[in-house]
Each structure stands twice: as structure tokens, then as C-alpha cells.
Amino acid sequence: MRIIRFLNESDVPTVAALTDENQVFALPYQGFIELVDAANAQGTTPLKLVLREIENGSPLPTAFENLRLLVPIEAPEVWASGVTYARSKEARNYEATGGKLDSTTFYDKVYDAERPEIFFKSTAARTVGPNDDVYLRSDSNWQIPETELGLVIDSKGTILGYTVGNDMSCRDIEGENPLYLPQAKLWKRSCSIGPSIRLAETVEDPYKFEIACRIYRNNEKVVDGTASTGQLKRKLEELVSFLIRDNEIFDGTILLTGTCIVPPNEFTLQDGDRIENEISGIGVLTNFVKRP
Structure with a gap:
């Protein structure tokens, strides 16, 4: 499982999960560290949290290759x-x-x-x-x-x-x-x-x-x-x-x-x-x- 960031159709930076099959699922987080912090707060791991988030979701219609990718994390x-x-x-x-x-x-x-x-x-x-x-x-x-x-x-x-x-x-x-x-x-x-x-x-x-x-x-x-x-x-x-x-x-x-x-x-x-x-x-x- 991979985490990416991209600009959506409204030019808003979006965090998403990228599966090994190259399916993209939007995630409700502002950044990678927020995802990690949420997992820690819930006593779980980032992977388990992501799997739970996308379990009942649908992949984005836009192919991964066509996304406007950003740096996956704005590293300080x-x-x-x-x-x-x-x-x-x-x-x-x-x-x-x-x-x-x-x-x-x-x-x-x-x-x-x-x-x-x-x-x-x-x-x-x-x-x-x-x-x-x-x-x-x-x-x-x-x-x-x-x-x-x-x-x-x-x-x-x-x-x-x-x-x-x-x-x-x-x-x-x-x-x-x-x-x-x-x-x-x-x-x-x-x-x-x-x-x-x-x-x-x-x-x-x-x-x-x-x-x-x-x-x-x-x-x-x-x-x-x-x-x-x-x-x-x-x-x-x-x-x-x-x-x-x-x-x-x-x-x-x-x-x-x-x-x-x-x-x-x-x-x-x-x-x-x-x-x-x-x-x-x-x-x-x-x-x-x-x-x-």
C-alpha cells in the first residue's frame, strides 16, 4: 500500500491510498503525518487504518497515470x-x-x-x-x-x-x-x-x-x-x-x-x-x- 498526494479537479491537494493494482482511493486526511497520527490515536497501524477507510469505498475514476501528482509529503x-x-x-x-x-x-x-x-x-x-x-x-x-x-x-x-x-x-x-x-x-x-x-x-x-x-x-x-x-x-x-x-x-x-x-x-x-x-x-x- 502506498500513499500519494495530488491536485483534484478543484486544484485542492488530496491525500489518497494507491493499491498495488494502481487503484486510487481518496482519504480524509490533510497529509501523511496526520494519517499516522490518526492511526496512533486509534491504537492501530497506518495500513490497517487505510484498509478500513477504503473497505467500502470506490476507487477514483481518474487513472493514477493521469493524476497531477504532488510531493507525497511536505518534509520539513x-x-x-x-x-x-x-x-x-x-x-x-x-x-x-x-x-x-x-x-x-x-x-x-x-x-x-x-x-x-x-x-x-x-x-x-x-x-x-x-x-x-x-x-x-x-x-x-x-x-x-x-x-x-x-x-x-x-x-x-x-x-x-x-x-x-x-x-x-x-x-x-x-x-x-x-x-x-x-x-x-x-x-x-x-x-x-x-x-x-x-x-x-x-x-x-x-x-x-x-x-x-x-x-x-x-x-x-x-x-x-x-x-x-x-x-x-x-x-x-x-x-x-x-x-x-x-x-x-x-x-x-x-x-x-x-x-x-x-x-x-x-x-x-x-x-x-x-x-x-x-x-x-x-x-x-x-x-x-x-x-x-
């Missing part, structure tokens, strides 16, 4: 983890050493360290949803998307659901100096989330998610990568535990868990590109690249 903050996959470590080493093969750097150290890399990524105002534009940074010449599993958590660090995240990144800025990481990661419309939130209780094994990233230029596929969360170096609960340590986290915060798909080193995004980030059981997050 989005955080991200880095160097959680071997492929990510290799890419960061390549950037930091100017393309020297088989070089080792501090990225090797953080990959093996007890403490993971966690950084602030976005706010609700900077985050966009399905079919929205993501922006290129004006002072970077080497930019890529990063397809990542996103964890939707509450203030205590409980994983409530899973979503797809696009962590836009400037490889040249980060490679120039690791202290430039905030500028390489955080700017207007540099993060997208969607298309749904898969309820955590419906996921038997979060390390079996299949991940894909496809990039199209002039309607021609120029990047096609796949991976699996089974390749993660760290456990999801481990990443969450470091995020909430001595930190104030808000209900609905999202933690992106790193990428295992990195486009070829000679590739950079261009104005007009279309990005499809997909995770099995969650959906396809499509965004269009724009140079503002």
Missing part, C-alpha cells in the same frame, strides 16, 4: 547519507583525485568508519515532486542526479515509510574541495521526492528494493543504470540512529540513504533532459532538467 527537512555504497566511494575518489584510477582518499576512510557521512540536503520549499523541474546550478559544469531510497521518519526516528529521492549533485564542486559539499548538494530545486510513500509495514525486506536511473536527452536514452539496496554498506536503522543522535528531528523528515548508480564520468546533465528515478514497489519519480 531532507537529510542525506553519502558513501554508503562501494560505487559511490569509487566515484567520490575519482572526483577528489582529478580522475586518478585506483586512488584512495578520505572517502575510503568514511566508507569503513563507524560514523557515516550525513549532511543536510533540503527543506520543503526547495523540494519538488513528480514531473516538476529540477534546476541546474549555474556555477557547476559537472552535474548528475542520484537515485536514492528515502526513509520517511518521525521525531523518534521510527521508519514510517519509503519513498524515491533524487539527490542532485555537482561532482566538480565536491571534487574541488570536500568543504564545498553544502554548495555541491544544496540549492533551489536540487531535490525531488515521490511519487509515493510505501508504508513501512508493507515492506518485508527493505534490502530487496531494485533501483533504476534512466536519463533521456532529445527522447533518446543516454543513461541507464540499475542497483539494489542489498548493496548498501550500512543498515538503515544505523543511518537513522546517527541522524537523530543529539539532534532535533521533526515528524515527516526524510533521510536519503545514498546512491549506487553514478552516470559515466564524462556525463553531465543538460537543460531539457528527463530523469526517471525508479524503485520497485514505490514507483517512478520523473523530473525535467532546467537551467534557470
